[in-house]
């Protein structure tokens with residue numbers, strides 16, 4: 104049975120490797136630890152099956168990153184459970200009546216996963232595109 108812990112995955116790079124993404128440097132891992140507002144890890148006993156985290160200002164801007172379920176655990180509802188739980192967690196820290204924004208940059212072809220969770224694609228009739236600039240220092 105999968106259980107959920109509101110902690111950062113012990114090895115973010117193992118998750119990132121499993122998704123075929125570049126790995127964080129040790130400094131970036133430290134920054135991720137310090138800069139994460141809310142984190143969740145899906146646990147299959149002692150094995151880490153999924154992770155997700157939110158960075159942001161805690162009041163208005165909440166940005167999802169490192170939403171990853173290990174390949175052997177995909178398709179069991181773990182990814183959606185983690186995203187929904189983190190949204191609940193973030194909202195529990197907000198005040199009634201606050202409008203807040205949950206943002207993310209979808210990996211290619213993962214948009215339908217997020218649409219099922221209520222995220223909208225951009226651009227659309229009312230809003231412009233999300234924008235990204237990757238810089239290698």
Ligand SMILES: CC(C)(COP(=O)(O)OP(=O)(O)OC[C@H]1O[C@@H](n2cnc3c(N)ncnc32)[C@H](O)[C@@H]1OP(=O)(O)O)[C@@H](O)C(=O)NCCC(=O)NCCS
Nearest residue numbers: 122170171172177178179180181182183209210213215216
């Ligand atoms: C994207 C990811 C997190 C989804 O996690 P998951 O646990 O497999 O997803 P779930 O089982 O919770 O799926 C929830 C729903 O989304 C759908 N879904 C999941 N991935 C999808 C995809 N790539 N395309 C279309 N639908 C998808 C599922 O079919 C399911 O639909 P249902 O509710 O109608 O059954 C997982 O595939 C993953 O880690 N991929 C590699 C890393 C990655 O790309 N992360 C996203 C970064 S932005």
